[in-house]
Amino acid sequence: MPSTTRRVMIFRSLAGGAAALVSSAVAWVRPAEAAEDAAGPVLAKTKSIPVGGGVVIKSRRVVVTQPTRGTFRAFSATCTHQGCTVATVKNGTINCPCHGSRFRISDGSVARGPAERALSRRKIKVSRGVIRLG
Numbered sequence: 001m002p003s004t005t006r007r008v009m010i011f012r013s014l015a016g017g018a019a020a021l022v023s024s025a026v027a028w029v030r031p032a033e034a035a036e037d038a039a040g041p042v043l044a045k046t047k048s049i050p051v052g053g054g055v056v057i058k059s060r061r062v063v064v065t066q067p068t069r070g071t072f073r074a075f076s077a078t079c080t081h082q083g084c085t086v087a088t089v090k091n092g093t094i095n096c097p098c099h100g101s102r103f104r105i106s107d108g109s110v111a112r113g114p115a116e117r118a119l120s121r122r123k124i125k126v127s128r129g130v131i132r133l134g
Helices: 006-039
Strands: 040-047 052-059 063-068 071-076 088-090 091-093 102-104 110-112 124-127 132-133
Touching: 040 052, 052 088, 063 091, 071 124, 071 132
Parallel strands: none
Antiparallel strands: 040 132, 052 063, 063 071, 088 091, 091 102, 102 110, 124 132
C-alpha cells in the first residue's frame, strides 16, 4: 500500500478548510437574503420622495408619499372612481388624469371628486433609507 506524501496531506487539509469556509459563508449570507425577501420588494429610496409630495411607482401600482419629514405613506395607484392609474403627486394631492379626482397625500382621502372613496392604504416598511412593500 503506498504511503501518503506530505504534499498530498497538505493539499487535502487546504481543500477541507476551503470547503468549511465556503459552507460557513453560505450559512452566513442566507439569513440576510431571507430577511430581505420577507420584507417585500423595494419601492423607492427615502431620499427620492419629496417632503410634501410623493412618487407614483407604476410598475407596482403604488403611490409613496412623504406628507411630513420622515413620515412615509403608501396607497394604491388605482383611482377609486373608474380605475385609472393616478399620474402625479403635486401640491399635496395625488392626481388622477382621467376625470380630475384628487386625493390627499397624508391619508389618501378624497380632496376633489368625482371619486367618492379614498385610495386604499398599502403597508410599507422603511429601513436604512429604503422603502419596501410590507
